[in-house]
Amino acid sequence: MRFRRHLGIAFGAVVWLFLTAAPRNALAVPQYARRYHLKCYACHTIPPVLNEQGYMFQRLGHHLPASLDPNSEIERIIDLVRKEPEWRLTNNASMAVSDFNFSAQRSTAQGQAPSSTTAIQVGSWNAYFGGWIPNTQFFYYSEFDIVTNGQTNPNMPNAHIGYVGGNAKSSWYATVGREHLQVTDGTRAAEVYSLLPSAPLIFENQGPTNFVLDQSPVAAEAGYTWASSRYRDIFGVNVKVTNGDHADGSEILTSDSSKNSKDVWADADWWYAPESGISFVTYQGQKNQIQNSGLANQFTYYGRIRREGAFANYMIGRDKVDVLGGYLHGNDDWEDPVTGAPGSYLSNGYFAEINYYIQRGFALAGRYDRLRQDVTSGIHPANLEQWQTGVEKALTSEGNIVGRLAVGNLHGIDPVAFTSSANRTYEADIQFNF
Numbered sequence: 177m178r179f180r181r182h183l184g185i186a187f188g189a190v191v192w193l194f195l196t197a198a199p200r201n202a203l204a205v206p207q208y209a210r211r212y213h214l215k216c217y218a219c220h221t222i223p224p225v226l227n228e229q230g231y232m233f234q235r236l237g238h239h240l241p242a243s244l245d246p247n248s249e250i251e252r253i254i255d256l257v258r259k260e261p262e263w264r265l266t267n268n269a270s271m272a273v274s275d276f277n278f279s280a281q282r283s284t285a286q287g288q289a290p291s292s293t294t295a296i297q298v299g300s301w302n303a304y305f306g307g308w309i310p311n312t313q314f315f316y317y318s319e320f321d322i323v324t325n326g327q328t329n330p331n332m333p334n335a336h337i338g339y340v341g342g343n344a345k346s347s348w349y350a351t352v353g354r355e356h357l358q359v360t361d362g363t364r365a366a367e368v369y370s371l372l373p374s375a376p377l378i379f380e381n382q383g384p385t386n387f388v389l390d391q392s393p394v395a396a397e398a399g400y401t402w403a404s405s406r407y408r409d410i411f412g413v414n415v416k417v418t419n420g421d422h423a424d425g426s427e428i429l430t431s432d433s434s435k436n437s438k439d440v441w442a443d444a445d446w447w448y449a450p451e452s453g454i455s456f457v458t459y460q461g462q463k464n465q466i467q468n469s470g471l472a473n474q475f476t477y478y479g480r481i482r483r484e485g486a487f488a489n490y491m492i493g494r495d496k497v498d499v500l501g502g503y504l505h506g507n508d509d510w511e512d513p514v515t516g517a518p519g520s521y522l523s524n525g526y527f528a529e530i531n532y533y534i535q536r537g538f539a540l541a542g543r544y545d546r547l548r549q550d551v552t553s554g555i556h557p558a559n560l561e562q563w564q565t566g567v568e569k570a571l572t573s574e575g576n577i578v579g580r581l582a583v584g585n586l587h588g589i590d591p592v593a594f595t596s597s598a599n600r601t602y603e604a605d606i607q608f609n610f
Contacts, residue, residue, distance in 0.1 A: 206576060206609045207304065208233070211260075211267035212240055216575035216609070221451075221495065221531075222539055222568055223578060223609060224369045228407065228447050231363070235401040235412060237315040237340030237349055238308055244345060246405045252343045253313050260308060268307035270610060274323075275299040277605030285597040297326040299605060314339050319356070333392035348400045354429070356392045357416070363445050363453025365487035365500040371531055371541040372564045373582050373603050378485070378504040378525035381547055381560065384592050385465060385508040385521050386425035387481050393418035393427045393439075410447040415440065423464040423476070437462050439481075451491035451498070459483040467513045475516060479509030495536070500529040500543075512553045513592075519552025521591075537570030537578075549591035560588030566603075576609040 206223075209216055216223050219230030226234075232241040239256040261267065277299040284290045306317035319334035336353025356368075368375045368390050379390045399414030419428040420439040428435060439461030447453040465479045485504035492499065506523035525547035532540045542565040550557040566582030580603075587598035 206273070207266070207268055207270045207306070208238070209574070209576070211307075215573070216570075217536060220575070221364075221498070221533070222371060222537060222570060223575060223607070225364065225371060226367065226369075227364075228410065228449075228451055228453075231412075231445075231447065232401070232403070232407070232410065235349065235399065236344070236347055237313065237338060238306060238317070239315075239340075241403075241407070242344040244403060244405050244407060250343050250345045253340050253347060256344065257308065257311065257313060260310075263307070263310045268305060270304045272608060272610040273300075273302045273304060275301075275605050275607045277603060279604075280602045281599060283597070283599045286595040295326065298323050299326055300324055313341060317355075336395075338397075344403070346400075346402050348398070350396075350398045352396045354392055354394050355397065355416075357390065357441065362443050362455040362457060362487065363447055363489060364451075364498070365453070365489040365502050365529075366443065366445075366455040366457060366485075370529070370543070371539055371568050371580075372529075372543055372566050372584075373580070373601075373605070374564065374584070376502060376525075376527040376529075376543065377545040377547045377560060377562050378502065378527065381523075381525070382425055383506070383508075383521065383523060383549060384551060385463075385479065385481060385510065386423065387421060387463065387508065388425060389459070389483060389504070391421070391427050393420070394429055395419075395441075407447075408449045410445070410453075412445040412447075413443070415442045418461075420461050421463045423466050425463075435462075435464065450494060451489075453489055455487045457483070457485045457487065457504075465509070465511070467511055467516075475511075477509070477511055479511075481509075482507045496533055498531040498533070500527075500531070502527050510552055514553075517553070521552070522550045524548045537575050539568050541566050541568065547588075551591045558589035558591040558594065560586070562586040571606075578607045578609075580605050580607075 219227060219233055221227050229241060242251040242256060278296045280294040282292045301323040303320045308315045316337045317334055321331045333356050334354060336351045336355045338349055338351030340347060340349040342348050368379050375390060380388060382388045395416040395418040397414060397416040401412045403410045418439045420435055422428055441459050443455055443457040445453060445455045461481050462478060463481060464476055466476050468474045483504060483506050487502035489498055489500040503526045508521040510519045510521040512519060527543055527545040529543035545562040547560040548557055564582060564584035566580055568578060568580040571577045571579050582603045585600045589596045
């Protein structure tokens with residue numbers, strides 16, 4: 177009861193702070209909005225969630241999409257380059273993209289005493305540098321994370337360069353370097369970023385084979401995009417070839433690995449007016465697996481990892497109600513930890529989400545996730561469930577300062593140890609994008 181009383185007081189204080197003390201105007205906006213003198217809503221529903229124009233901006237090598245009026249001449253990519261303003265550092269760099277948050281958690285696990293934690297922290301602090309090489313069709317993008325999940329841990333999950341060709345209606349691109357997956361690829365339901373604090377379980381759950389879809393590998397990528405008149409329909413495909421993962425699931429970034437095969441990621445997208453879309457995603461790869469780690473009978477094998485999924489969102493009305501959903505199937509190699517007999521780790525997960533935009537920059541969001549996991553020789557299939565609900569509001573007219581309140585609950589059973597756990601989380605955060 178004492179925990180709940182303190183939690184209510186702290187949560188109420190953060191609500192009051194957001195509604196009364198947060199700044200209403202900003203002198204600076206992120207780099208791309210500064211370049212074109214636009215508000216963040218030009219490419220986002222609410223940052224960081226992309227809209228259709230934001231998707232096209234990425235596909236066109238960081239150039240603003242041209243008008244595709246049926247009576248107008250179709251502009252080439254080089255024409256878009258020539259229309260760009262003079263290159264300036266302020267139009268190509270955002271040095272302070274940060275998140276300050278308050279969180280309270282209550283966790284329970286089978287066989288352990290319940291625990292509670294609260295924290296006020298700098299959740300993230302990032303710097304971005306991206307744009308185009310003047311007078312060329314080359315583009316680049318990098319992200320330097322100074323603080324991640326409240327910990328000072330310098331990292332560069334994005335650092336790639338690419339080339340874009342064709343025209344505004346039919347274009348192609350190729351990139352090489354490190355790139356965060358599921359951000360520029362796929363329609364809105366296939367993005368890691370959402371209006372809620374955490375992504376769907378199917379993107380984030382690592383599972384017993386130590387593989388997670390949300391990662392930043394070193395890759396070579398190519399893609400093609402076609403758009404109809406006035407962007408009523410957009411079709412995009414892309415393929416990535418990556419180094420793959422270490423046994424613990426972390427991305428292989430250098431040559432310090434014995435793995436010599438490549439992993440393949442691919443997706444196909446269809447956006448259609450107004451602001452709706454469908455994506456199909458697949459991953460095929462291999463990685464070393466370690467069973468019974470640290471025990472006398474520890475052994476390693478080279479297993480195959482597979483993921484296939486479909487995602488869709490449908491916007492009802494003009495930017496009013498967005499209905500999102502996704503399904504992902506996994507089929508990984510698995511060996512019995514006792515006998516070493518070959519088997520499989522099967523997973524089937526889905527989520528359903530609704531975002532209601534009360535007005536531009538002000539939205540309510542809710543999502544339900546369910547993941548069914550089954551390991552060969554396991555007792556029986558285990559389920560992991562999560563629900564989240566929240567409210568998000570832009571606190572400036574430009575949309576570059578955003579406040580959010582959310583509550584969520586994650587509970588389920590481990591598919592190997594077969595122990596149950598639950599985690600209730602209350603969060604409030606404010607994001608600054610300069």
